[in-house]
Amino acid sequence: MSKHSTTADINLSRSTSQPGLLPDLAIRARGLRKTYGGSKKIEALRGVDLDIPRGAIVGLLGPNGAGKSTFINILAGLVIKSAGDVRIWDFDIDQDSRRARSAIGVVPQEINIDAFFTPRELLEFQAGLYGVPPSERRTDEILKAVHLTDQADSTSRSLSGGMRRRVLVGKAMVHSPPILVLDEPTAGVDVELRQQLWDHIRELNQAGVTVVLTTHYLEEAQQLCDSIAIIHHGELVAHDSTDRLIERLDRKELTILLADDLSEMPKTLAAFNCQLHPPRRLSIHYRPSETGIEEILAAVRQANLTIADLTTEEGDLEDIFLALTRRVPSGD
Ligand SMILES: Nc1ncnc2c1ncn2[C@@H]1O[C@H](COP(=O)(O)OP(=O)(O)OP(=O)(O)O)[C@@H](O)[C@H]1O
Ligand SMILES: [Mg+2]
Structure with a gap:
């Protein structure tokens, strides 16, 4: 028997504040690797260590x-x-796979619901799969939570894409x-429904549910998550509080080589965070959100300096974020 509660005791509406009973980490991954087989091997994960504290809401980002x-x-x-090793709610996924799996609810990327069943039937089947006895099922409550009460008995075929995604969240x-x-x-969820889903995810989190979500x-991620983990080429390249990460992203260095x-x-140039590396190099650290490069160059010209060459530098993180944010449709 584990020292921790099993899911049968855990209710979304209940706070997690049961000292001594609950694990500090909801998810703990160490040296996690995945190589997909086939003629061409693909290293999808190359040794990921990731801790997700209980009660957190974490965004997983990456191209x-x-x-x-x-x-x-x-x-x-x-x-x-x-x-590698993975523990979910302190249950090892190899040695205690049943309990590890019952501690987690996953909404997959692909919408894979059987269109001939109604949302109510799909939730009931799923509850049956997890061995939830009929007296303990919360089908109506969940349908309400995902705003599908009106569609509860319509075949899923007749639901929109956003509604189907909410069926998955309910499942x-x-x-x-x-x-x-x-x-x-x-x-693929419209702006209004996206906002509703965010609200719902927030409510669940406030009720004590640990949330991990991927997003582009x-x-x-900024609105919802208290920390952000970035995966790039199968490696965890950053995991920090959302505020610190955004701050880290908002930094650039401009290096100017002078002609004289x-x-x-x-x-x-005194107003800028500027260093002189004699005889001809200036480096200026700035926040793109506050200072435009044109502003810096104007100050250089005002000082009657002639620029022979210049470079700007941004870290790997920015490159990744550019790759990410480039995909976001404008006005969405
Ligand atoms: N079943 C599979 N068989 C072979 N290769 C796979 C399989 N699933 C994923 N891959 C490969 O593993 C790598 C990681 O894929 P994964 O789906 O985990 O990326 P992702 O970060 O979720 O991307 P996206 O943002 O597009 O959803 C990719 O190179 C992908 O082609
Ligand atoms: Mg994916």
Whole structure:
């Protein structure tokens, strides 16, 4: 027997504040690797270490093919890892797979519901699969939570894409898991419904559910998540609080090579975080959100300096974010 509660005791409406009973980490991955077979081997995950604290709401970001879904599908038991250890709610996914799986509800990236059943039937089947006895099922409550009460008895065929995605969210909740993992929950969902889904995810989190979601929308991650993990080419390249990460992204360095020697920092550049590396190099650290490069160049010209060459530098993170944010449709 584990020292922790099993999902049967865990209810979404109940707070997680049961000291001593609950694990500190909802998910703990160490050295997680996945190599897909076939004629061409693909290393989708290359040794990921990731801790997700209980009660957190974490965004998993990364460009297409980074390995996000592979990570999630390993948690869900849909993909078999090649190496490494994963604990879900302190249950090892190899040694205690049944309990690990029942501690987590996963909303997959692909919409894979059987269109001939109604949302109510789909939730009931899912509850049956997880062995939730009829007296403990919360079908109506979940339908209400995902705003599908009116569509509860219509065949899923007649539902819109956004509604179907909400059926998936509902399915992931039938066994009241303390951890909810959503793989692009708002892809293809319109702005209003997206907002509703965000509200709902927030409510669940406030009720104590640990949430992990993948998204391509930085804005979504910023609004919802208290921390952001970035996966790139199968590696975890950053995991930090959302505020610190955004701050880290908002930094650039401009290096100017001057045509002539300079012995003293000109006054017009004093307002900037500028260093002189004699005889001819200036480096200026700035925040693109606050200072435009044109503003800096104007100050250089005002000091009567002639620029021989200049470069700007941004870290890997920015490159990844550019790759991510480039995909976000404008005005969406
Ligand atoms: N079943 C599979 N068989 C072979 N290769 C796979 C399989 N699933 C994923 N891959 C490969 O593994 C890598 C990671 O894919 P994954 O789906 O995890 O990325 P992702 O970060 O979720 O991307 P996206 O943002 O497009 O959803 C990719 O190179 C992909 O082609
Ligand atoms: Mg994916």
